[in-house]
Amino acid sequence: MFNPNIINKTYTLGDYQGDTRLASNRFIILHESGNDNDKRDSQALLHEVQYMHNNYGSAYVQFFVGYMDGKAQVYQIGEPGYVSWGALTANPYAPVQIEFARTGDKQQFREAYRLYVEVARYYANAYGIPLTLDSGGNGIKTHQWVTNNFGGDHVDPYPYFAGMGITKSQLAYDLANGFDDEPEPEKKATINNVVTVTADYFKAFTTTNSKGVPHIGTDILSGTAWQSADILVRDKKAYFKIGNDTYIPQSVTDKAGKIVINYLDGYGVNAYNSKGQSIKDSNQVFKGGTSWATGEELFKVPNVGWCYQVSTDEYIPVKFQQGSGFKG
Numbered sequence: 001m002f003n004p005n006i007i008n009k010t011y012t013l014g015d016y017q018g019d020t021r022l023a024s025n026r027f028i029i030l031h032e033s034g035n036d037n038d039k040r041d042s043q044a045l046l047h048e049v050q051y052m053h054n055n056y057g058s059a060y061v062q063f064f065v066g067y068m069d070g071k072a073q074v075y076q077i078g079e080p081g082y083v084s085w086g087a088l089t090a091n092p093y094a095p096v097q098i099e100f101a102r103t104g105d106k107q108q109f110r111e112a113y114r115l116y117v118e119v120a121r122y123y124a125n126a127y128g129i130p131l132t133l134d135s136g137g138n139g140i141k142t143h144q145w146v147t148n149n150f151g152g153d154h155v156d157p158y159p160y161f162a163g164m165g166i167t168k169s170q171l172a173y174d175l176a177n178g179f180d181d182e183p184e185p186e187k188k189a190t191i192n193n194v195v196t197v198t199a200d201y202f203k204a205f206t207t208t209n210s211k212g213v214p215h216i217g218t219d220i221l222s223g224t225a226w227q228s229a230d231i232l233v234r235d236k237k238a239y240f241k242i243g244n245d246t247y248i249p250q251s252v253t254d255k256a257g258k259i260v261i262n263y264l265d266g267y268g269v270n271a272y273n274s275k276g277q278s279i280k281d282s283n284q285v286f287k288g289g290t291s292w293a294t295g296e297e298l299f300k301v302p303n304v305g306w307c308y309q310v311s312t313d314e315y316i317p318v319k320f321q322q323g324s325g326f327k328g
């Protein structure tokens with residue numbers, strides 16, 4: 001999903017520059033610069049935008065997309081919604097026209113192309129224009145289509161796109177569907193069962209020993225991160241279960257001296273008093289991802305079980321500590 005906040009407006013035309021007519025909301029028009037020199041200029045996007053800004057009287061569009069400084073970028077020149085001058089007599093029907101700065105690098109192309117499609121989709125939706133490509137009626141149109149239907153001689157962006165592996169049908173598909181392989185924001189972002197060892201050197205232990213003595217196990221190195229499946233309480237202290245019957249003390253991890261609430265983003269968990277009563281509205285405070293200082297010793301709260309103490313009479317169950325194995 002395109003975020004318009006990323007648009008670079010450094011070279012946007014002033015209020016008194018360019019066409020003052022509102023466009024009718026029929027077309028989004030797609031171009032590419034046709035300038036093969038751009039392939040040899042790592043700052044091609046900036047140079048194209050500066051040129052267009054300085055020479056808007058001959059031609060300009062609303063947006064210029066390209067790859068520069070390690071990422072796909074989009075600049076605004078003309079004001080969306082108003083007529084721009086990129087496609088002759090079709091101009092009055094396009095609230096947005098989009099240019100593309102050439103690159104010879106296919107990976108850079110793919111990233112810039114993706115942004116270009118997202119910009120087109122975003123403004124088509126904003127102006128109620130169908131996400132169809134070069135078909136009848138309103139919709140997204142290439143300059144080639146404009147030439148076929150309104151005259152002129154430009155055929156962009158097809159020849160260059162084809163050379164970079166994007167056919168007409170692929171462009172149509174991408175405009176219609178967007179890119180859905182972008183991961184959704186992770187709802188459970190603050191649920192986290194990874195613990196990182198901070199002690200220089202020590203050994204994990206296992207519980208299985210015929211004499212009931214902690215069995216010394218694997219060497220654990222500082223800086224290593226472990227997925228913890230559970231928290232074992234032993235002598236009022238918490239131990240993370242980092243392997244099958246393998247435990248490390250909380251005191252040698254990045255969770256030493258604190259509880260980091262292992263819960264959903266934006267949601268909180270209840271704290272209890274020493275009698276096991278839930279503290280009203282405490283879930284407004286102890287939200288997923290927040291961190292609270294605790295002592296090393298745990299407390300057994302009636303009807304609740306082992307808890308971390310987070311203030312004089314506030315306790316939070318160990319299952320809400322990161323590394324508890326809690327999954328939400």
Ligand SMILES: [Zn+2]
Nearest residue numbers: 031143154156
């Ligand atoms: Zn064009």
